[in-house]
Amino acid sequence: MLNGHRGTMVLSLDFELSWGRFDKMPLNELEAESLEERPHIRRLLALMDRYEIPATWATVGHLMLDRCERDASGHAHGDSTPHAAYSWLSHEWFKHDPCTDASRARAWYAPDVVEWIRGTKVRHEIGSHSFGHIYYGDPECTPEVAEADLKAALKAAKDKGITLTSFVFPRNLVGHLPVLHELGIKAYRGQDPMMKGWGFGPILRAVHYWHQLRGIPPYPVQAEETLPGLWNIPGNQFFMPKVGIRRLIPMACQVRRVKAGINQAVKRGDLYHLWFHPFNLNAQPDVMFSGLERIFAFAARMRDKGLLNILTMGDYAQRLDESKHPLVLQR
Numbered sequence: 552m553l554n555g556h557r558g559t560m561v562l563s564l565d566f567e568l569s570w571g572r573f574d575k576m577p578l579n580e581l582e583a584e585s586l587e588e589r590p591h592i593r594r595l596l597a598l599m600d601r602y603e604i605p606a607t608w609a610t611v612g613h614l615m616l617d618r619c620e621r622d623a624s625g626h627a628h629g630d631s632t633p634h635a636a637y638s639w640l641s642h643e644w645f646k647h648d649p650c651t652d653a654s655r656a657r658a659w660y661a662p663d664v665v666e667w668i669r670g671t672k673v674r675h676e677i678g679s680h681s682f683g684h685i686y687y688g689d690p691e692c693t694p695e696v697a698e699a700d701l702k703a704a705l706k707a708a709k710d711k712g713i714t715l716t717s718f719v720f721p722r723n724l725v726g727h728l729p730v731l732h733e734l735g736i737k738a739y740r741g742q743d744p745m746m747k748g749w750g751f752g753p754i755l756r757a758v759h760y761w762h763q764l765r766g767i768p769p770y771p772v773q774a775e776e777t778l779p780g781l782w783n784i785p786g787n788q789f790f791m792p793k794v795g796i797r798r799l800i801p802m803a804c805q806v807r808r809v810k811a812g813i814n815q816a817v818k819r820g821d822l823y824h825l826w827f828h829p830f831n832l833n834a835q836p837d838v839m840f841s842g843l844e845r846i847f848a849f850a851a852r853m854r855d856k857g858l859l860n861i862l863t864m865g866d867y868a869q870r871l872d873e874s875k876h877p878l879v880l881q882r
Contacts, residue, residue, distance in 0.1 A: 556820030559860045560813055560850055561784060561867055562606040563678070563740055563826045565719055569658040570611045570684040571828070573647050574640060584833060585658035591832040592664055594840060600672045602847035607864040608668050608675055609719035609740070612682035612704030614661040615711050618652035628683075631703035635685035635696050644683060665711060676863035678717035679704045679736070688724025697727035701734050717864040719826075723786070732778045738868035740826065741785035744770050763791070763800050766807035768815040772822050774871050782868045786824045788812055792831035793838055802842040809846045817858045822867075 565571070568585040569578075599606065613619075622629045627645035635644045653660035668675050682703035686692055701718075708715045716737040720726070723742050731739060762769075769787040777783050791797045791805060809825060816823035825846075832839045853859035862870070 557858060557860050558813065558816030558818070558820060558853075559822050559862055559867060560816065561822065561824045561862055561864055562604060563717075563719060563786065563824065563864060564606055564608050565680055565721075565826065565828045566608050566610045566614065566661075566664070567680055567684055567721075567828065568611070568614060568661060568830075569647075570613060571721070571830075578647060582658040584830060587833045588829045589657075589664065591836055592829050593667065594836075595829065595832065595843070596667060596671050598840065598844060598847060599675075602844075602851045603673055604847050604850065604861055605673050605863050605866075606675050607678045607717050607719075609678040609680040609717065610661075610665065611680045611684050612707040613648070613659065615665055615707040615713075616653070616660055617662050618660075619648070619650050621650045628703065631682065631699045633693070633696050633699055635683070635692060635700070637686070637689060637691050644685065662711070665713075669713075676717060676865045677708065677713050677715070678719060678864060679708070679715045680719050681721050682707065684721045686722055686724045686726075687720050688722075688726035692726060694727055694730055697730045698734070701730060701736075705734060717868070728777055728781065732781045737780060737872070738782045738784050738864040740824070740864065741775075741783040743785060743787050743789075744772060763808060764804050766804055766811055768811040769808065769823070771815055771819060772824065774822060774867070776871070776875075780872060782871050784822065784824060784864050784867060786826045788823070788825050790825055790827040790831065790839075790843070792827075792833070793835035798835070802838050806842050806845045806849075810849055813850060813853060813859065817853060 568588065569581050572581055619627065621627050627648045627650050649656040649659050653662055665677065668677060679701070681687070682700045685696065685700050687697050705715055716735065718731055718736045718739040720739065725741060772785040772787045775783045788809065791800065812823045850859060850861055854861050
């Protein structure tokens, strides 16, 4: 600990089902993969309960809906316009929205999962991952589009009795912070400093994999108040799935790097922020869960020793707001 200040671990999950990648992969494959997530989410929630690990579940707002339908003109969500329109996308953003109910399209709606998250022993946070997984940080996303999207997400949450105060940007593309601030968001997950300005080209990819293999601690981060009462809580480690070349990285290396990140946060008295998507658990789930269990057990031991706080984004932002200093977290 630095000057007696504990480190803080934050865990955030990007919960999106088919909304997250309909512009990246064939729809039938995407829906099939999305339907694999629920058993893993149940297993993850049970593991979090076992080790008392809270998380921010940044949820696409459409997943909270029980149903929706198109209007007489065939448009979806006409009450939340203007919609996102990007030159790189050949169709209207909600083209693939089935506009039916949750029982008929479980890859596009998930009010059941939202209730699972709310019904656990551990108090998780339901955050926002936008309403339709639009890209706030894309240059073609206007403030009006971002505002309409976030208002739709806030309404979907309010209808379930949920108040949103934390936000995770789709694809980690940060944008329109004044809109978030105006609509009551208190925290967002900023980009990993290592990624800023780099993209994810071959050089950075090679460096990234080398760090994973060697268990080198992730880039240290601290929270920053970017607007009054709006805190950037940057992510600094992605829990990598067992797909593509990433499957060659032993789980022991990932776990070692997470532990190094937690130890670094404890030593410095600042932040370690781990994140992933539930669908990242689909490939080799037993291996992924074995890694998560080792991570959660280690974090719980550090917490029980009085060295580490494990907080949601919302709780961390509240403490930061009260202290107005990212290190004073002793409560």
